[in-house]
Amino acid sequence: MPSGALDSRIILRLFVFVVVASGIGLCSRPLSAQVNLSIDLEEPPFEYTKTEAENPVSRLIEGLEAKTIQLEYSRETGYLRSVLKALGIPESSQVLVFSKTSMQVQAISRRNPRAIYFNDDTYVGWIRGSSLMEISTADPKLGTAFYTVDMMPWRAKIKQAHYDCLGCHATSMTQGVPGHTVRSVHPEVDGSVASQRDSFITDHSSPFSQRWGGWYVTGRHGGMRHMGNTFLRGGQLDLQDNGNRLSLWDEFDTHDYLSPYSDIVALMVLEHQTQMHNAITQADFAVRQMMHERDADEDQNEDPDEWNARLQLIAKPVVDYALFCDETPLTDPVKGSVIFADEFTRRGPVDRRGRSLRDFDLKTRMFKYPCSYLVYSPAFDAMQQPLKREITRQLLAVLTGANQDAAYRHLDAQTRADTLEILRETKSEWFE
Incomplete structure (x- = not known):
């Protein structure tokens, strides 16, 4: 919400952290190098104040x-x-x-x-x-x-x-x-x-x-x-x-x-949701900047391997956050308003067995199937296609069990299988 003031030009610096598989450490933590992208919101491809809103x-x-x-x-x-x-x-x-x-x-x-x-x-x-x-x-x-x-x-x-x-x-x-x-x-x-x-x-x-x-x-x-x-x-x-x-x-x-x-x-949902939206935006802005710089440099010979490596690094924090890596375990059950929980859960979508990514657990963790419901959001769908494909690829690698990194040890085999079944039925165009 509005607060404070800023100069007429905004320059953002996005830090996309490189996470090295090492068998130790938690997901989305800066363990080695990083890519530093300087973004001016008033320059292409963003032009924040000139771009017509659609929301x-x-x-x-x-x-x-x-x-x-x-x-x-x-x-x-x-x-x-x-x-x-x-x-x-x-x-x-x-x-x-x-x-x-x-x-x-x-x-x-x-x-x-x-x-x-x-x-x-x-x-x-x-x-x-x-x-x-x-x-x-x-x-x-x-x-x-x-x-x-x-x-x-x-x-x-x-x-x-x-x-x-x-x-x-x-x-x-x-x-x-x-x-x-x-x-x-x-x-x-x-x-x-x-x-x-x-x-x-x-x-x-x-x-x-x-x-x-x-x-x-x-x-x-x-x-x-x-x-x-x-x-x-x-x-x-x-x-x-x-x-x-x-x-x-x-x-x-x-x-x-x-x-x-x-x-x-509602507060717990709000906390998750705000930073999930931010993670989506940060990744999408980074890829938009990369694509703009590539298209603007006619003499640049793009290295596909380097491009894919950068794309993987940008996508990984979104994947890790969506899968609730580092979620603080609940040591006691949480119980809030029945009305909020019911209205939130009913927004679905659900699979043929009535399961949803919105189903609460609230005993040891927030959701029964720990994959963010914002995969259904317009913000997720509006991401650049290469980024969305890479995020989906990484999600599938975890949920199918192909990726067994320690970062995902909070997801047992049954949870991965159940979550993947829900996604395949409710967002089949991306999770086949």
Whole structure:
């Protein structure tokens, strides 16, 4: 979401790490050399501010302008409910953040947390009492596109934002590309961030003990401890009674929100999803840059072996992340909102036995079949064809058992076989 500012030209540096098979070490870790690609977002092939957006929000804007879509305003939540419905975002996805880590820092507090709602592609940020709503969404050319909604009672003015958002959303926190992140901080009593203390960019590999500082968290998680639901007292987070919350009524008036929860399972999904989108974007941007440089150099004699080697290195972090390498094991069961889990799972697709990559485990790991459901996303499908073929090839090598690297030891033979069967039935055009 929009936050901070950036100069009129953005130069990103993508670091694609080379992982050497060595029998030790974890996947996607920089064990030896690296390829360093410098990318100027305002130069071809990207031209970020000149490229026309093509995503769910741009289509919503087109519908509003053509008057084929109408949004309804309410005094309590503005256009929030109507926008969520138009974008296909479930209200049950609500998670709440009270740290001042947004553009609208003056409106956020522990008594007035910012609500985030999301589906597979799009994220909506809403603050009670604010007339400005923020939206970001995956875009096949832009990586992520950012929008603001000025919620005037007589109309919702949606416009695309650029540099105000990229100041935070095209940094190391988002793998160096226009993207998203879930940040865990040490919040003060007023929600401000203790800048002298550690903060963490979290995903499925993060220890529970580093997650959700500055966020509200509802749901059961046994003896596992996290940083949510509390703030610094005497320089330390009070973790005595911050876990296993079933309600937030003691913190603020939840009746003004679409859900009384900040669901722990939704937070776990959000963490995985944001960095998976970033990994897809980073890889696709790297390949687009390689293809552009190749096409621009008429005298260059391309070495097919070198090209394939680079492609393999760029694809591997996407494969490893999609297969939940380094996922932190759950030592106790996690249980969140039944409504969110049911709505998320029902989005499918499913195979003939009713199995889905969206099926939760939540006992020892997040998903029963650990391959990211974002393989079905428009972002995955929009990747450059050579990259998508290489990612698919590597996924098949792991799931068929041809690749037995130690990095994939968390996938036993039955899990690999089950996951491959699901993919072959639900995405047969790529996983034959």
